[in-house]
Amino acid sequence: MIFLINLPPPLHGMSYINAKLLQRAKDKGLDIHIVNTTPSDKTKISLVSKVLKHGFIFFDFLKALIKHSGNNKLYRPINGGKGQLIDIAYLVLSKIFKYDVYIHHHSYNYLNIKSKLFSIICFILSGKAKHIVLSADMKQKLSELYNIASKDIIVLSNIGFIDVDNSQKYIENIVKENIVISYMANVTLEKGIDIFIKTCQMIDNSNPNKYEFRIAGPIIDSNTRKLVDAFTSEFKNAYYVGPVYGEQKEEFLNASDIFYFPSKYKNEAEPLVLYEAASCGCLVIGSQVGSMRDAIAHISGESFPLTIHSDEETISNFVRDVCNFICALDNNELYIRKRKSKQKFNDNRFANMDKIDNLLDCLKN
Template sequence: MTLPLSQVTMVGTFPPPMHGMATVNAAVRGRLLASAASVVVINTAPASLDRAMLARLGRLPRVMRGLARLAGTRHLRGTALYIGVSGGAGQTYDLAFLLLARLRKMRVFVHHHSFAYLHERRRLTAMLVRAAGRRATHITQSAGMAGQLRTLYGAANVAAVSNAVFLVSSSEQAQVRSRHELRVLGFLGNIAAEKGIFEFLDLMAALRQPGASLQGRIAGPFQDVATETRVRQRLQDLPNVEYVGAKYGAEKDAFFDGIDTLIFPTLYANEAEPLVVHEATQHGVPVIAYGRGCIPEVVTPECGCVIPPEAPFVPAALVQVEAWMRAPERLQAASVAAAASFASLQRTSAQRWRLLQAQIIGGAP
């Protein structure tokens, strides 16, 4: 006897703490439950956003309990395993789950959230793809990401589904306001050096001129105490910038409604398709960002500015900011294009997700 094909075992990080992969995993769980699938969650999330080695090793007890749970569950043959894989050494844990799933004759769906192993071939990732098997379905966040996975690792079945699809519920409530004047520059995310918070502060310092009216607004949780201390020290010399705390739900919508451009100078090597970029464009907020991961596929020249990761961020961002200040009609055009780009991407991704979800919960080819 086997369980119905509609049973899905989900392995990966779930909130808290809140970050991109955990948010997407939670959204997928919600979609599957809404489709009457029976969902079993094996949460391997660390206790905090801290990326130190000791913090990452702290996941091990959860991983071991998860493996024991998967090994001890009866009648898994033919049911689905959905796993959100890590970008670095955490793939060692993911590899163990995949090998066990193959042993239990489960159908495998691997969701990739990182570009870290798509710049060049990595041995651990190659082992992970082989362990998943030729019949596994790999889910990426863009066509470019899918192409790299096929080229570097020979993945046979790859589906590109943008994270934009998981913002459908909030986008129905989002207030899209066309920007006519550049007044407030925003930063939202987990506040950390690798997410570019200090590049944002450097940009606001460069824009602080006598008579200038530009303001900066920062929202999100601090990654650690050391980062919070450094940021608050910098803010003492930047009266034109305020920290407004972590924002979720309606408060996050209000944050986006109150800014005129999102600044996202991410230095994170694993960056793929950050949700915050989609959240900005769905509100009609143009984006200035480093072009890491899928960002150049999301932020087109019509709806923002993508800066090559090897270039200094502040000088290039200043050029775009000054261009929008001199010609507000260009800012307005970018705002309209951002909202339209998000809506188009979301429609396309929703169609692809419906087909993929049918495979996950029903075993459809």
């Protein structure tokens, strides 16, 4: 079969999952022809370079289709926006060569509102494809917007792809004086940094110096930098630690008690960081954008009504509700919630690892 996938670098949510599924497939003995559709290992390249690179990739894909023509399968995680123009070209070729297509969905871009591009993809596939989605919510939206039969949709959470360091001892109790509330992402307004800061300010005003607030991740624009700098200057228990990767990321999450992610990003699907936080024993709190409501439920966290369509009043209510919830937690209850989050993460991770194996069995047969 053919894996037509974006592989890291650059590393992001979809390329991470692609690499993990590919490794699982190899471990199960699947005969796989890989066509890497990443145009460059850099996040930004010139238009001319991108067109030339895609031309070479397209030619490699055509050769792979010819080589493996017959009763064969194609696995393709599709793009979320204009990148679907490229997906259309790939899928037209795959149908000409009569491949069974498995589409993996990682974005809500075409699920928050009906997309003409994805409608074209559905027309090309003519109802003869399997769709892999991240949650029951994603399945429902895909079915309702594009009239895709439920039997052709497979729900597979990303939680089964999260690596866990079993050698690391999990600390159940908080040994610090302050409860640590953390945020880790690309630090942007879309990812909810302004809402995180508003909530932390309200929490600290109600309970001065009881909590510590930590922000991690890259900051690109100057306005966001000013917002974060103003917050950390005003509140001496607030810290910006910069981007964290690898062991530093694990240390950051292991030192956190509550992971708070109030994202309102329009393409948000199932952020891996939610599961990474739960794997480190954090109580996870967040919005209900994309598949986040289902994801947070998987790890016994708390999600509150906040979506990409929320107005200022809804955002204010969200901030108040999160503040009230956190302030009402005593230390003993927080210990219990942290422990439960870790256990539910493990349970659902193992359950979804079995689902991954079932999917690979379908691809193998």
